[in-house]
Structures are given as C-alpha cells and as structure tokens.
Amino acid sequence: TAIMDLVEYITDNLEEGNTITSVFLDLSKAFDCLGHNLILAKLQTLGVKQSALKWFESYLSERYQVVEVKKRRIGDTCTVHSEKLSMTREVPQGFFLGPVLYEVGLISLVKIE
Numbered sequence: 001t002a003i004m005d006l007v008e009y010i011t012d013n014l015e016e017g018n019t020i021t022s023v024f025l026d027l028s029k030a031f032d033c034l035g036h037n038l039i040l041a042k043l044q045t046l047g048v049k050q051s052a053l054k055w056f057e058s059y060l061s062e063r064y065q066v067v068e069v070k071k072r073r074i075g076d077t078c079t080v081h082s083e084k085l086s087m088t089r090e091v092p093q094g095f096f097l098g099p100v101l102y103e104v105g106l107i108s109l110v111k112i113e
Helices: 002-015 036-045 050-060 095-111
Strands: 066-071 074-082
Touching: 002 050, 036 095, 050 095
Parallel strands: none
Antiparallel strands: 066 074
C-alpha cells in the first residue's frame, strides 16, 4: 500500500543519512471547502458554454442542509429539525459530478508552471 511504500522510503533515506521533507494534506473535508462562485468561474475559464454554465449554476444553487434527529420512546417518536442552512461552499456528494466539480475547483487552487 502507499503508506507502507512511504514508510520504507523514509526509513531507507534516513538510514542513508539523507534529509526527508514531507508535506501532508488533510483532504477529509475537501468537498466542503470550495465555493460555488470559484467553481463556476473556473468552468467559465475552461470554456464551458453559457447554457451548460447555467445548468451548473442551477445544480449548485439553492441547496440547503437540515439535520433531523428522531428520538424514540415506547409507543412514541419525537422528531426535531435544525434550522435550514444555505450551502454555498461545498460540492454536492453522492452524484457523479461531485468529484468532477471538486477537481475543477482544485485546478483553480493549484498553479502549474
């Protein structure tokens, strides 16, 4: 696996007296960090046609999140909902476009020369 290869690489280089420099990125919340405006601007920069751009804007806009908690007691169920929050910074997950839009957003954060 990748972690075993990394450990072996580090160990080998340390044993040879080499200096090791590492950068570790926590991407566990990566889908939650990209603003819709950033993604739409990058799509436009990449040459996405206006009709498709409007579709993406519609897909990303007016998304809300609500947390629902159900508490069950014998013979009774109580349901509590959180306040509805507008979602403007995340890529929707669970649909094939989620990773694609994430990659589009990521392209705008990385400068390749």
